[in-house]
Every structure is written in C-alpha cells, then in structure tokens.
Amino acid sequence: MTKVVDEKKLIIALDFDEKSDVLSLCNELDPKTCRVKIGKQLFTKYGPSIIDDVHNLDFEVFLDLKFHDIPTTVKKACIEAYKQKIWMLNIHLLGGIEMVQAAKEARDIHSPNSKLIGVTLLTSHKINDFQTFGLSERTNIVSQLTQIAIEANIDGIVCSPSDIPNLNIKNEEFMKVTPGIRLENTSHDHASIFTPSKAVELGSTHLVVGRPITESESPKAIVEEINSSII
Numbered sequence: 001m002t003k004v005v006d007e008k009k010l011i012i013a014l015d016f017d018e019k020s021d022v023l024s025l026c027n028e029l030d031p032k033t034c035r036v037k038i039g040k041q042l043f044t045k046y047g048p049s050i051i052d053d054v055h056n057l058d059f060e061v062f063l064d065l066k067f068h069d070i071p072t073t074v075k076k077a078c079i080e081a082y083k084q085k086i087w088m089l090n091i092h093l094l095g096g097i098e099m100v101q102a103a104k105e106a107r108d109i110h111s112p113n114s115k116l117i118g119v120t121l122l123t124s125h126k127i128n129d130f131q132t133f134g135l136s137e138r139t140n141i142v143s144q145l146t147q148i149a150i151e152a153n154i155d156g157i158v159c160s161p162s163d164i165p166n167l168n169i170k171n172e173e174f175m176k177v178t179p180g181i182r183l184e185n186t187s188h189d190h191a192s193i194f195t196p197s198k199a200v201e202l203g204s205t206h207l208v209v210g211r212p213i214t215e216s217e218s219p220k221a222i223v224e225e226i227n228s229s230i231i
Contacts, residue, residue: 006205009230010034010223011062013210019046028219031058033227035087039064051084058086066119068092071102078106081199085197088115090158094146113199115158115175120145120163123180139166156205161194164203179208197229
C-alpha cells in the first residue's frame with residue numbers, strides 16, 4: 001500500500017482580533033501552499049461567517065474549538081461544525097472514548113471526507129500542572145490519550161513534537177499535528193518550541209504556525225521558507 005503524502009503540511013493560526021486582518025493575510029497567501037486555523041476567539045466573535053469568508057478565498061479550514069463535554073453534546077456540536085464544510089475539527093481526548101466515538105459518528109455521517117483529530121495535552125502544560133492532579137509525567141498521559149484516538153479510529157492527534165518518538169503509532173496515515181513551532185527562540189506560550197524541520201524530523205505530519213507568519217512583514221516569504229525546510 002502506497003503511503004499518501006499530504007503536500008500541505010503547514011497550517012497558519014489566524015490568531016487575529018479583527019476579520020480585516022484575517023482577510024488581509026489570506027489575500028497575501030496562496031491557498032495551494034498552506035491551510036488555516038480558526039480558533040475560539042475569531043469563531044466566538046464572528047461565528048460561521050468567518051469560515052465562509054476564508055473559504056471564499058479557497059483556503060481549507062481547521063476549526064480549532066477543542067470540544068470537550070458529554071458525548072451527546074459533543075456529537076451535536078460536531079454535526080454543526082461539519083455543516084460548515086471544514087477540512088478538520090478537533091476534540092479533547094480527555095473526554096474519553098465514548099465522547100470521541102460520538103464525534104467520529106457525527107463526522108462519518110455528515111462530512112466523511114473531513115478530518116477529526118484529538119488533543120492530547122496542551123503544549124503549554126508544565127510538570128507543575130500534572131503534579132496538581134497527582135500525575136508525574138507527560139509521556140504516559142499523552143501515550144494513553146493517543147491510544148484512545150487509535151481505538152476510536154479517528155485521523156490523528158494534537159501533541160508536542162517531543163511526544164511523538166514515545167508513541168506507539170503503527171499507522172503511517174495517522175496525523176500528528178504539532179503547535180509550538182517557531183523559526184527561532186522568540187517569546188511564546190508553549191513549554192517547548194521547535195523549528196519546522198526539527199518537528200518534522202521528530203514525526204510531525206502537520207505544523208501549526210502563528211506569529212512567525214502573522215506578525216511578519218513578509219508572510220508569503222516566511223511560508224515559502226517553512227515549506228522549503230520541510231520538503
């Protein structure tokens with residue numbers, strides 16, 4: 001069986017306050033070279049219309065809302081999300097196997113060609129966060145949550161690049177979507193950061209990059225730089 005390679009590994013986090021900034025950036029970029037991520041801030045402010053605006057510029061959308069609730073509620077929320085013709089949606093694996101299966105059922109019925117991935121632990125989590133809940137290390141937690149994603153047969157996970165070498169993932173098509181990507185050691189909100197090439201070397205299949213692109217004077221050049229480094 002031939003491995004299918006997704007040539008668009010780069011996902012740009014549209015972490016803006018205003019729709020005008022979103023559209024300005026998208027108009028600068030080529031949708032053939034990247035996808036975009038719409039998160040809680042933009043979606044809460046503008047609702048589904050912001051997805052329509054980005055779709056109208058031919059970009060595929062990763063809707064980053066991290067659903068985490070009882071299975072019925074998550075299923076209904078996923079149904080509404082997939083009605084927006086999004087490329088990918090995420091949920092929290094901490095919701096458990098029944099919740100993940102409910103989300104997958106919603107996807108399979110309403111948008112079978114879209115992706116569904118599960119968040120393991122946030123890249124902002126530090127060891128003190130785990131100790132608060134009586135847990136000792138990140139590796140075992142991420143590994144156990146990944147097994148939920150595998151058992152539920154969803155498309156992949158969100159994790160840190162450093163988590164990937166410790167995971168027992170045999171399916172080459174299983175997505176490992178990694179935030180915390182930086183071009184250099186700049187200020188950030190993640191416990192660890194990685195360059196694009198290092199993340200791919202560790203096993204990342206898709207990279208989420210925000211400020212290095214969105215705050216750049218030449219976003220298109222940065223996208224080209226990143227893409228050339230992860231071929």
